[in-house]
Amino acid sequence: MELTRYVDELQHQLATAAAAGGNEARELAERLTAPLDAAVRLMLLEALSAAANEITAELAPGSVDVRLQGRDPEFVVTPAPSSAFEDAGPATAEPAPPAALDPDDVSTSRTTLRLPDQLKAQVEAAAAREGVSLNTWLVRAVAAAVRPATPSSATARTSSTSGRLSGWVR
Numbered sequence: 001m002e003l004t005r006y007v008d009e010l011q012h013q014l015a016t017a018a019a020a021g022g023n024e025a026r027e028l029a030e031r032l033t034a035p036l037d038a039a040v041r042l043m044l045l046e047a048l049s050a051a052a053n054e055i056t057a058e059l060a061p062g063s064v065d066v067r068l069q070g071r072d073p074e075f076v077v078t079p080a081p082s083s084a085f086e087d088a089g090p091a092t093a094e095p096a097p098p099a100a101l102d103p104d105d106v107s108t109s110r111t112t113l114r115l116p117d118q119l120k121a122q123v124e125a126a127a128a129r130e131g132v133s134l135n136t137w138l139v140r141a142v143a144a145a146v147r148p149a150t151p152s153s154a155t156a157r158t159s160s161t162s163g164r165l166s167g168w169v170r
Contacts, residue, residue, distance in 0.1 A: 001048075001072055001073050001074065001075065002072055003041055003044055003071070003072050003073070004072075006040075006044060007037055007040050007041060007044075010036070010040055011033045011036065011037075014029050014032070014033065014036070015029050015030070015033075017029075018030075041071065044073075045066070045068075045073055048066050048073050049066050052064040052065060052066045052075065056116070057116045057117070057118040057119070058118070059079075059080065060080075060115075060116040060118070060119050061080045061081065062077070062078055062079045062080035063077075063078045064076070064077050064078075065078070113138070123137065123138070
């Protein structure tokens, strides 16, 4: 993204405003344009970085990064993986279907999960709506994601409450 046109436009606006103040103001504006170039570029980069962070929070697990190419920023978009586990390469064999969960199995494992703050807040809200803990909600979501598809659930899973329809299609 070329920033020069934005910096030049700001300098032009400064010169136009200074012209109304007379020669002294115009000369001061001319002396300020060089130091303002770097400051304006830095502020624009900060604004673009903040915007990229907000977009990344919405795209999670995808992301948008701002990188410098010389003096100008460049956006790098990393889309979300097409599945929970991105393929590292071509598959050589069909994966074994996941084993059914044993309801009597009480053993547990600890896992650290890093979520963007905004996604975590949405998950906490969903758990609160269902009246369960965050951990219970996540366990249910993971179990539903790895559950083998049945003929009736292969096309759509939905839930309906008070006339509202929500869900997803595979």
